[in-house]
Amino acid sequence: MTKYIVEGGNPLYGELHISGAKNAAVAIIPAALMVSGSCRIENIPQISDVKLLLGILQDLGAKVRFINPHAVEIDCSRLQNRRVPYESARRCRASYYMLGALLGRFGSADVALPGGCDFGGTRPIDQHLKGFRALGASVDTQSGFVIAEAAGGRLKASSIFLDKVSVGATINIMLAATLAEGLTVIENVAKEPHIVDVANFLNSMGANIMGAGTDVIKIRGVEHLRGGSYSIIPDQIEAGTYMAAVAACGGQVKICNIIPKHMDCITAKLSEMGVEIQEIDDSLLVSRDGSLVRSNIKAIPYPGFPTDMQPQMAAVLCLAQGTSIITDSVWSSRFRYTDEFKRMGAQIQVDGNLAIIEGVERLTGAQLEACDLRAGAAMLIAALAAHGISEITNVQYIERGYEDVIGKLRSIGGRIKSVEVPEEEPVAVSSAG
Numbered sequence: 001m002t003k004y005i006v007e008g009g010n011p012l013y014g015e016l017h018i019s020g021a022k023n024a025a026v027a028i029i030p031a032a033l034m035v036s037g038s039c040r041i042e043n044i045p046q047i048s049d050v051k052l053l054l055g056i057l058q059d060l061g062a063k064v065r066f067i068n069p070h071a072v073e074i075d076c077s078r079l080q081n082r083r084v085p086y087e088s089a090r091r092c093r094a095s096y097y098m099l100g101a102l103l104g105r106f107g108s109a110d111v112a113l114p115g116g117c118d119f120g121g122t123r124p125i126d127q128h129l130k131g132f133r134a135l136g137a138s139v140d141t142q143s144g145f146v147i148a149e150a151a152g153g154r155l156k157a158s159s160i161f162l163d164k165v166s167v168g169a170t171i172n173i174m175l176a177a178t179l180a181e182g183l184t185v186i187e188n189v190a191k192e193p194h195i196v197d198v199a200n201f202l203n204s205m206g207a208n209i210m211g212a213g214t215d216v217i218k219i220r221g222v223e224h225l226r227g228g229s230y231s232i233i234p235d236q237i238e239a240g241t242y243m244a245a246v247a248a249c250g251g252q253v254k255i256c257n258i259i260p261k262h263m264d265c266i267t268a269k270l271s272e273m274g275v276e277i278q279e280i281d282d283s284l285l286v287s288r289d290g291s292l293v294r295s296n297i298k299a300i301p302y303p304g305f306p307t308d309m310q311p312q313m314a315a316v317l318c319l320a321q322g323t324s325i326i327t328d329s330v331w332s333s334r335f336r337y338t339d340e341f342k343r344m345g346a347q348i349q350v351d352g353n354l355a356i357i358e359g360v361e362r363l364t365g366a367q368l369e370a371c372d373l374r375a376g377a378a379m380l381i382a383a384l385a386a387h388g389i390s391e392i393t394n395v396q397y398i399e400r401g402y403e404d405v406i407g408k409l410r411s412i413g414g415r416i417k418s419v420e421v422p423e424e425e426p427v428a429v430s431s432a433g
């Protein structure tokens, strides 16, 4: 088992480069299934979710070849299999994009439902299935699989109004509609940068998708997608995570290879909190040497403040003077990580989807256990800012979404190392209970 050892209490200085966006990559890789030819995807992040999804494509018969660590060639001309087994699907939630891709291309899909999410609450996919049914597919859930069949072998265009703004449903229905017959209109869609990136990828392969990034997406179905090449956008959340680290630790770091527009909501919030942020072409120079100011954060769909940044911001607000409130309007219970922060001396009260944070002078290092991807990243930030040594376990969560996180943090002065420890023996609980 791997754990991170962090010596906190030091400001961060230097420069780092942001990788390709995880939440774009985990949708674009399944989208490659729809291309009857070879496609080259550049700026792909080296993270475990990408490796898992490429493995699923190979199990389906795709040819996958890395041209270099950040560029992969995928050829799905001849697929032998259209069933994604539970063993694969459960390890990466984004495997559900295989549903839209396979159903769109072949008129049928048989994909195991992903397991429970790694943060509180359920993660339903009713809106995904609503979209598939609207496009003329019969959809059944049997023995943990979603089995979908398009009547007549090809989906037919439809108008769909999503009951809830959903990134996953927006992307999955867009995938399915790409090769459907006619003009599909999807309303009340999500507008995150990674949705625009998936639409741009599909259009670069010959699709006809309009309006991604607005409230209405129109897709004129085409007969097939040819090959091509595409480069994934930089990761808004990875960049925001490192910005939050500088805010919490102090110092000055140049964060390179970003799209400043995507960072607007995070930049605005950190500036409010006393962080200096200067835009220089495709980089942001982030500095903090004064005290942090309290702030309230409401996580809502893009272009609002992203829910995937609320744990990281909580780590910063623990050190801000005054009382701050975080409300997550996207996920009903995404504050499990606050229990770990309390062990470092943080003063936080949680009530459902709301957290009240009383800033403290300092946090102290502790033993921490990551409980999901962004919570793990937030614990890294808290540990780097805390006085003393912290140990973080369950770091596989962090490595799902952050490429070379140790290398990047060390390049800006973070005192962190990764150590292998023997798997812990399960603790025997005495019958006395």
Ligand code: EPZ
Binding pocket: 022, 023, 026, 094, 122, 123, 124, 125, 126, 127, 128, 129, 164, 165, 166, 167, 168, 169, 190, 307, 308, 330, 331, 332, 373, 374, 401
């Ligand atoms: C994507 O998850 C991201 N994951 C999540 O990031 C992110 O937190 C989320 O979007 C919101 O931005 C990927 O892109 C792989 P949703 P997704 O469908 O698509 C409800 C990370 O840290 N809903 O936008 O699963 C749902 O319960 C991960 O990178 C339905 O009710 O999120 C939630 O309350 C964690 N029915 C809300 O909508 C549905 O059919 C938003 O969910 C679908 C969703």
